[in-house]
Amino acid sequence: MPAKNYVQSEDYRNCMALACTVAKLVELVAELKLFASVENPLASSIFHLYPYIRLHRRSGFFYLRLDFCMFKMRHPATDKPVKKGIILLTNAPWLIPLGKRCDRTHDHTRLEGHYGRWSAQYPAQFCTDYAHCLSQAPKFLDFS
DSSP: OOOOOGGGSHHHHHHHHHHHHHHHHHHHHHHTTOOOEEEEETTOOGGGSHHHHHHHHSTTOEEEEEEGGGGTOBOTTTOOBOOOEEEEEESOGGGGGGOOOOOSSSOOOOOOTTHHHHTTSOOHHHHHHHHHHHHTHHHHSOOO
16 A cells, blocks of 8 residues: 555645634634734745635735744854745734845855754744834724
8 A cells, every 4th residue: 555645645635724724813813903924944834724815805915925044044164144035924014024035145044954943943033023013003093
């Protein structure tokens, strides 16, 4: 009997179910006139799923592309920048300043082997910038 590929695995089905549940939660948040963002690596196919296509088509939702090298992500072995592209699907305009693409003024180290898992953590600079963007949210909202 041939081995199942990943797409046929229970793990894959569970991941797809979780992705669809997250999309439903974001739909609910949007219906409540609140804000949300969903982050995934650039290479991920999650945003090709119909629930995410539907979210992107909602008024106010947009994709925001960024590269972690612009947030000082550096490879622990080479100390060179790591590009790692990320996409945010959001309706929060105060997150727009996070949309920093690589300026191509530096070389990158590729993520290979166990460094892929290492790169799952956010760079400290990204976290600081994200928090700053969130602190700017009240300027975008009309509380009158």
